[in-house]
């Protein structure tokens with residue numbers, strides 16, 4: 001077991017680059033995104049940052065070297081995720097959506113498919129979007145449940161050499177693409193005769209007849225993330241676009257959602273860190289008429305010190321989880337689930353307490369901390385809700401015969 005808590009000089013440089021990217025391309029957009037009432041207009045403001053992410057190699061950094069990308073270690077990914085999330089977690093959620101869609105392609109696709117589907121994401125210009133279209137308006141937590149459960153409502157049937165896909169999808173970023181004509185790549189989860197399967201739909205397969213944008217969701221936080229509901233009405237793609245075997249959908253989906261669970265821990269850290277900075281500055285600068293900065297009142301200091309300790313705890317857990325997932329450690333899944341559940345619920349609690357340090361001034365859209373609370377509220381319910389999906393996965397691990405509670409710590 002190798003334990004090193006110190007990022008290397010290269011990792012510090014990577015963190016600095018990510019911080020500079022966030023300051024250059026994301027920070028100037030934050031206020032306007034929050035102020036823009038129309039959810040579609042708000043999310044479109046962030047398109048320029050997506051263009052920069054492709055140009056500056058951020059997207060390539062999410063693609064493994066073996067497929068032409070520059071993806072580094074789990075800690076590399078963690079450092080970049082936190083820096084971007086501390087400024088605009090909405091943007092991280094959108095990048096995470098791309099990773100969720102591409103991961104099953106790496107894991108289950110054949111070489112020809114991988115090259116074909118990845119091409120727009122290896123380019124150094126454009127605003128390519130890949131979407132993992134799993135979630136549906138009628139529910140997703142039971143997508144892999146056997147009959148008589150309804151499971152997924154979207155279906156694909158074979159017609160000659162084509163799959164024909166019909167159903168409604170919701171929540172994934174960019175489901176209808178930037179302009180409503182479809183994303184560059186949609187990996188759609190659907191029922192096929194052999195079970196739940198994943199099928200790749202490329203941009204050229206969408207037409208104005210087979211893709212209908214039904215709604216742009218008006219989320220309270222993460223407003224730079226374009227979230228829509230669409231109807232797929234007989235989208236026709238070649239048989240060869242099946243990703244992995246027929247019926248392999250659940251396995252590929254759960255594998256894709258493992259790394260993303262660990263990454264949510266880092267989104268939680270970014271949001272807590274941003275809220276902490278606001279509350280700490282307020283507490284050290286403001287007296288609120290009491291003659292001394294409010295940090296000198298013991299209850300205020302206690303909230304701040306507790307928050308800092310919990311941020312450190314979630315950061316280290318999430319580092320370890322991402323490292324375990326990317327290095328293929330069998331403990332990766334359990335650690336990633338803890339990072340997701342513990343990280344997301346800690347973020348809601350910590351940001352809410354920091355909000356109270358600021359007091360009534362915080363209950364004003366013009367004061368920034370409320371926006372961090374609205375962002376944090378998404379973390380327990382997205383990327384697989386903690387109650388409907390993630391805690392059930394943990395329960396499955398805990399009830400596996402021979403499970404060793406010390407294994408994830410490497411202390412068996």
Ligand SMILES: Cc1cc2nc3c(=O)[nH]c(=O)nc-3n(C[C@H](O)[C@H](O)[C@H](O)COP(=O)(O)OP(=O)(O)OC[C@H]3O[C@@H](n4cnc5c(N)ncnc54)[C@H](O)[C@@H]3O)c2cc1C
Nearest residue numbers: 097132134135139140141171172381382383384385387388
């Ligand atoms: C910003 C954002 C980005 C997203 N990105 C994507 C994406 O890229 N791709 C994608 O496919 N989805 C995406 N989603 C959706 C997200 O992944 C959800 O977590 C997912 O749809 C599951 O939601 P849910 O757990 O609430 O399930 P639902 O099926 O809606 O369940 C609702 C509730 O019912 C209860 N419940 C249901 N079944 C059970 C059960 N068997 N056991 C216990 N309780 C149960 C739970 O309390 C659960 O919270 C995104 C959502 C947001 C907000």
